[in-house]
Amino acid sequence: MKKFTVALLYNLKQNAPHHENEPWDAWNELDNEKTVGNIERVLRAGGHEVIGMEGDVTLPQKLSRYKIDIAFNTCEMHYGASREAQIPAILDALRMPYTGSGVLSMSLSLDKPMAKRVMAFHGLPTPLFQNFVTGEEKLDSKLKFPLFVKPSREGSGMGISAKSVCRNARQLREQVKWCIDTYRQPALVEEYIEGREFTLGMLGNLPWSIKRRSDDVPPAPIAALKAAKPKQIQSQVPDTLRVFPPLEIDLSPCPPEEAGLYTSVIKGKLYEVPKYLCPAPVSKRIWGKMEKLAAGAFAALECTDFARVDFRVRQDTGEPTILEINPLAGLQEGISDIVMAGEADGIGFAALINGILDAALQRNGLI
Ligand SMILES: Nc1ncnc2c1ncn2[C@@H]1O[C@H](COP(=O)(O)OP(=O)(O)O)[C@@H](O)[C@H]1O
Ligand SMILES: [Mg+2]
Structure with missing residues (x-):
């Protein structure tokens, strides 16, 4: 396969600005050097040239020093109501292809009420x-x-x-x-919502997001999707989008002070304490429903390449409800929810990261 020059864009926690009176969990979502280093390592192992840089307002100048084919975007950025859309906006203006969702999807998904309005319009259940x-x-x-x-x-x-x-x-x-x-x-x-907690990761694209090379040829699943095990549950999810099996986050081993919630303390400090069960021990009915709802949310928010949808299954009715969608899901090797879910589905970390890149390359008509 053709090899590409990839700009790996990140916001390191250590470079984040600090303010008086900031909460203890400020910048919890930013990445550390290890996370970025692991992504760089597996992209290189995929045969690509990788140039890493902090995503900031000087990005156009920094990128102009190289001949970049595509950016691998992991930037959350720091300021503004649509901060996660800022790097996609800069890259759109530069006409540089990038991995992950675009401006509209990032802005809507970062704002939970706005994302819920869109999901509700499409009949997707959300509290x-x-x-x-x-x-x-x-x-x-x-x-x-x-x-x-x-x-x-x-x-x-x-x-x-x-x-x-x-x-x-x-x-x-x-x-x-x-x-x-x-x-x-x-x-x-x-x-x-009282009930068990799940999250579903996705890799790939909806067929209509993929740039067609010829009107006759339907988009083919990218390599990482083809390599994976056959789907366990049939649904209307297209072949070009793979929904990983549900990952259950069993919070019962966590300290009672966390009240059975997936809190910032658990995500930031005690991430080894919950039990992560993937595929989750759930009925085919609930699995199938969550799979369709996850793909539905991906479509409603117009996500691309990868995303993760968080659920709770209502204890009283047994119905899954969507808490939120994350187009910029964390990609920490061995730790992040979507990484664990991919592994459980036969897509290891290297295949996931290169799968995200391939999805973006395919979507942009580059492979
Ligand atoms: N409406 C809700 N009812 C019960 N628990 C909730 C609700 N919303 C969020 N939570 C709990 O808080 C956690 C984080 O909420 P979430 O909306 O996914 O935000 P984040 O972006 O911080 O992951 C959830 O995983 C769940 O444990
Ligand atoms: Mg969440």
């Missing part, structure tokens, strides 16, 4: 919610306690702790205010 911008808003009468509070535009469990679960109006007002003040953004209030 009832209200977005609190000032914190003074009257609570929607459809929302019944217990309610769950989280920052609208964070990830990696930031701002999530036992206090996120509010059992009365006083707790809710306090937590909403804390959330708005601490994270300087609206607070999302949702129905609290």
